[in-house]
Amino acid sequence: MSFGIDDLPVRDELRGKSPYGAPQLDVPVRLNTNENPYPLPDALVERIAERVREAARDLNRYPDRDAVALRTALAGYLTDTGAHEVSLANVWAANGSNEVIQQLLQTFGGPGRTALGFEPSYSMHSLIARSTGTGWISGPRDDDFTIDVAAAEAAIAAHRPDVVFITTPNNPTGTAVPRETVLALYEAAQAAKPSMVVLDEAYVEFSHGASLLPLLEGRPHLVVSRTMSKAFGAAGLRLGYLAAHPAVVDAVQLVRLPYHLSAVTQATALAALEHTDTLLGYVEQLKSERDRLVTELRTLGYDVVESDANFVQFGRFDGAAGSHAAWQRILDRGVLVRDNGIPGWLRVSAGTPQENDAFLDAVRELKKEEHSA
Numbered sequence: 001m002s003f004g005i006d007d008l009p010v011r012d013e014l015r016g017k018s019p020y021g022a023p024q025l026d027v028p029v030r031l032n033t034n035e036n037p038y039p040l041p042d043a044l045v046e047r048i049a050e051r052v053r054e055a056a057r058d059l060n061r062y063p064d065r066d067a068v069a070l071r072t073a074l075a076g077y078l079t080d081t082g083a084h085e086v087s088l089a090n091v092w093a094a095n096g097s098n099e100v101i102q103q104l105l106q107t108f109g110g111p112g113r114t115a116l117g118f119e120p121s122y123s124m125h126s127l128i129a130r131s132t133g134t135g136w137i138s139g140p141r142d143d144d145f146t147i148d149v150a151a152a153e154a155a156i157a158a159h160r161p162d163v164v165f166i167t168t169p170n171n172p173t174g175t176a177v178p179r180e181t182v183l184a185l186y187e188a189a190q191a192a193k194p195s196m197v198v199l200d201e202a203y204v205e206f207s208h209g210a211s212l213l214p215l216l217e218g219r220p221h222l223v224v225s226r227t228m229s230k231a232f233g234a235a236g237l238r239l240g241y242l243a244a245h246p247a248v249v250d251a252v253q254l255v256r257l258p259y260h261l262s263a264v265t266q267a268t269a270l271a272a273l274e275h276t277d278t279l280l281g282y283v284e285q286l287k288s289e290r291d292r293l294v295t296e297l298r299t300l301g302y303d304v305v306e307s308d309a310n311f312v313q314f315g316r317f318d319g320a321a322g323s324h325a326a327w328q329r330i331l332d333r334g335v336l337v338r339d340n341g342i343p344g345w346l347r348v349s350a351g352t353p354q355e356n357d358a359f360l361d362a363v364r365e366l367k368k369e370e371h372s373a
């Protein structure tokens, strides 16, 4: 046997674990990580080059530690699109919303504390909890993947978590959480502890409904987390951000590494924000493609979970073995979708119309085989 991780004195909770990540396979149609399929437009690529060129001369210096220009631009974007006035003091940015979540758990979680999420949901919440020494509590979801308010309130009352995650729209199911549910869970979390409630709105730009950003008013324990990875089509940029009471922004600065956000990242994100209108135009196309996937999958006879995100969860296959076999047969036709380990279900991201056609052809053949079997 070769020398491996478990031969090192790693922390107990990391023993026997494998790193997170979807398979990165080189196939023609990749619809497995909820990326935006559209490359950045030429005008934006030019603007990024310009802004990065300007920033490059000053790379002998540390970047703006507080990312003031970028946070101001993000606040402007949220104010323009979120029906709620947000300013620099309300916004914090980091390398992807994963880092935002990590900073939140370093600040409000940690050893001796717990975080709760309603599963199935975004598995990075529990993984970041583990890596920050925060205990994880799996909260309930109904069979249709909605959150039952009474059951959720009971879980919060029983476990009194320090942090509650509500992912809306939820990944991997696409389910939006109604405003009234979020309000009820916020109240439950305050009665229990009080605890921080993190709304992960990574996909909110794709939603049929509005952002819950206005709920920040008068709720200092609420945090709305966002990302440029999905709607802005900039997963490679690594830029996530949050909006919250200014005290929350002050608190996360206790744990952030100094100069965590490079000057190149700040310059690139500022350039992308200048092109918000163009990028949100792609979002509109993706929303209609998402709706088309829902309709056509249902026509083919699949069960489809109502989606407010840029992906669709469909099934049902015969348990975990059935969804894995279907995943493989779709892959055999050159289309990579995601098996999130939810028995009987697979998730497909909305791609370009051509990519979605290729996917629909693949699942149509799957149905035919099923019927002739």
Ligand SMILES: *Cc1c(COP(=O)(O)O)cnc(C)c1O
Pocket: 034, 095, 096, 097, 098, 099, 122, 167, 170, 171, 200, 202, 226, 227, 228, 229, 230, 235, 238, 239, 240
């Ligand atoms: C993709 C995703 C994110 C984004 O993570 P980044 O680090 O910003 O790329 C956050 N939350 C959820 C639920 C996601 O699916």
